[in-house]
Amino acid sequence: METLEGAELCFPHLLNTSCRRPIRPHSEATTIFILMSSISLLTVALNLLVIISISHYRQLHTPTNLLLLSLAVSDFLVGLLLSGQILFFSGCWFLGDFMCGFFGCATFINTSASVGNMVLISVDRYVAICDPLCYPTNVTLRRVQMCVCLCWICSAFYNSVILKDFIRQPGRYNSCYGECVVVVNYIAGAVDLVLTFIGPITVIIVLYMRVFVVAVSQARAMRSHIVSVTLQPSGTGTAKKSELKAARTLGVVVAVFLLCFCPFYFPSLIGQNTSSDTSYSTFAIWLLSSNSCLNPLIYAFFYPWFRKSIKLIVTLQILQPDSCGAKLL
Numbered sequence: 001m002e003t004l005e006g007a008e009l010c011f012p013h014l015l016n017t018s019c020r021r022p023i024r025p026h027s028e029a030t031t032i033f034i035l036m037s038s039i040s041l042l043t044v045a046l047n048l049l050v051i052i053s054i055s056h057y058r059q060l061h062t063p064t065n066l067l068l069l070s071l072a073v074s075d076f077l078v079g080l081l082l083s084g085q086i087l088f089f090s091g092c093w094f095l096g097d098f099m100c101g102f103f104g105c106a107t108f109i110n111t112s113a114s115v116g117n118m119v120l121i122s123v124d125r126y127v128a129i130c131d132p133l134c135y136p137t138n139v140t141l142r143r144v145q146m147c148v149c150l151c152w153i154c155s156a157f158y159n160s161v162i163l164k165d166f167i168r169q170p171g172r173y174n175s176c177y178g179e180c181v182v183v184v185n186y187i188a189g190a191v192d193l194v195l196t197f198i199g200p201i202t203v204i205i206v207l208y209m210r211v212f213v214v215a216v217s218q219a220r221a222m223r224s225h226i227v228s229v230t231l232q233p234s235g236t237g238t239a240k241k242s243e244l245k246a247a248r249t250l251g252v253v254v255a256v257f258l259l260c261f262c263p264f265y266f267p268s269l270i271g272q273n274t275s276s277d278t279s280y281s282t283f284a285i286w287l288l289s290s291n292s293c294l295n296p297l298i299y300a301f302f303y304p305w306f307r308k309s310i311k312l313i314v315t316l317q318i319l320q321p322d323s324c325g326a327k328l329l
Contacts, residue, residue: 008020008023010092010094014177017177019176036082036286036289037086039082039293040079040080040082042293043079043293044079046297047076047292048076049309050069050072050296052313053313054069055069056324057323057325057326058325059326059327060305063124066145067117067121067144068121068299070113071118071121071295074113077106078110078289078292081106092178093180097171100170101170103180104163104166105163105166108159109159111196112159113152115200115261116200118204119200120144120148122204122207122208122211125207125251126210158195162188163182163184166182201261204254204258205258208254253295256295257291259287260291261288263287264288304328305329308328
């Protein structure tokens with residue numbers, strides 16, 4: 001009995017303070033481990049291709065692609081951080097309090113940055129479709145770079161305030177040795193729910209509803225060869241066909257983002273505690289992580305330049321001199 005009891009402990013030599021491993025069917029544990037590992041590897045690989053493509057090829061250095069680059073960086077980090085989730089799936093945290101604090105803070109910061117990137121992408125598409133004449137002057141590479149930097153800085157600062165107690169002492173909320181628990185008080189949790197989910201999601205939906213209405217009216221105008229000035233306020237002009245296509249593509253990205261994030265935040269929104277429901281928590285985390293893997297697949301399906309850049313990278317043509325000047329558009 002003592003041997004069996006010790007085998008259930010995360011740290012058998014610490015009989016009084018060690019956490020116990022949760023009992024799961026072997027088939028279920030193996031399936032989830034393989035699934036999460038596959039998502040992690042695929043997310044890292046695909047987003048690394050996006051990062052290399054946009055960073056290397058000069059033709060892709062546009063304001064919109066810079067936002068996609070920032071989103072790819074956050075998705076790439078999700079793939080790396082998912083390895084920590086895989087390690088903790090056994091129910092035991094073996095990396096110590098410092099790494100627990102690092103993974104917890106990095107996950108919160110990365111989630112906030114991803115939401116911020118989605119808001120910036122929505123604003124970019126709103127300006128490009130609804131005010132195309134002013135887009136080249138108002139949305140420049142330098143301004144987008146500043147917005148991206150502010151997005152990451154604000155995410156880091158905001159989450160350092162929310163998690164200040166956890167950062168000071170990462171293991172203060174652990175009930176036993178081998179646990180990694182992040183606890184946010186009720187007020188901070190309510191503020192985080194509004195600033196990280198409700199507020200940004202509202203902005204994204206409102207902007208894309210406006211973009212959708214304008215895009216539909218412009219598409220009808222182009223099909224019937226009617227001058228766009230008769231359909232829109234004076235001076236707004238008509239968005240290019242490429243801009244409308246980009247809006248549709250990024251609209252799919254945003255829609256997938258909402259579908260993947262809502263199950264994770266919905267219990268908090270209705271005041272329901274799902275911490276004891278391991279099945280729902282596993283599903284919500286899996287869906288949240290899958291979003292970072294789906295984004296590059298959406299680019300590959302909708303963006304010819306991404307498919308061309310992947311071909312150049314895989315065939316090692318990217319190593320040739322002056323390959324950064326290749327024509328992809």
